[in-house]
Amino acid sequence: MDSQTMCRCAELPNVFVGNDENNPFGETLTELEWAPQRWATLNQCPDCQQLWHIDIAKQNDIGVCAKIASRQDWQQLDTTNLKIQLMVQNHGGITNDTCQWKQCNQLCVKGLAFCPSHAYFEMDIKQ
Numbered sequence: 710m711d712s713q714t715m716c717r718c719a720e721l722p723n724v725f726v727g728n729d730e731n732n733p734f735g736e737t738l739t740e741l742e743w744a745p746q747r748w749a750t751l752n753q754c755p756d757c758q759q760l761w762h763i764d765i766a767k768q769n770d771i772g773v774c775a776k777i778a779s780r781q782d783w784q785q786l787d788t789t790n791l792k793i794q795l796m797v798q799n800h801g802g803i804t805n806d807t808c809q810w811k812q813c814n815q816l817c818v819k820g821l822a823f824c825p826s827h828a829y830f831e832m833d834i835k836q
């Protein structure tokens with residue numbers, strides 16, 4: 710009956726591009742923490758209790774929104790890892806091929822000859 714009040718958390722991906730000024734949540738989330746020194750906010754969905762990390766908008770940087778398992782996880786969150794996840798997701802995931810980087814035996818990002826961290830940090834593939 711009140712399906713218009715149902716949240717979209719379950720259907721949203723675990724990580725996606727967005728920030729505090731540009732995200733699909735509107736005013737629906739409750740802000741739990743605001744950490745300007747980390748350019749980060751922690752928010753909670755009042756419907757399903759899902760925690761969401763949302764980057765504070767920053768010039769020349771793609772922001773990320775991400776599902777967070779617990780408040781403690783958020784305290785230790787490394788947003789670079791989220792950006793790597795996002796890049797992998799944009800490329801369609803991981804293949805069974807081995808990274809071409811010398812002595813790296815991680816699996817490749819789809820369409821690339823390198824694993825997520827070598828693609829991101831060494832080949833500068835950020836998206």
Ligand SMILES: [Zn+2]
Pocket residue numbers: 716717718719754755756757758759
């Ligand atoms: Zn929700």
Ligand SMILES: [Zn+2]
Pocket residue numbers: 808809810813814815823824825826827828
């Ligand atoms: Zn590698």
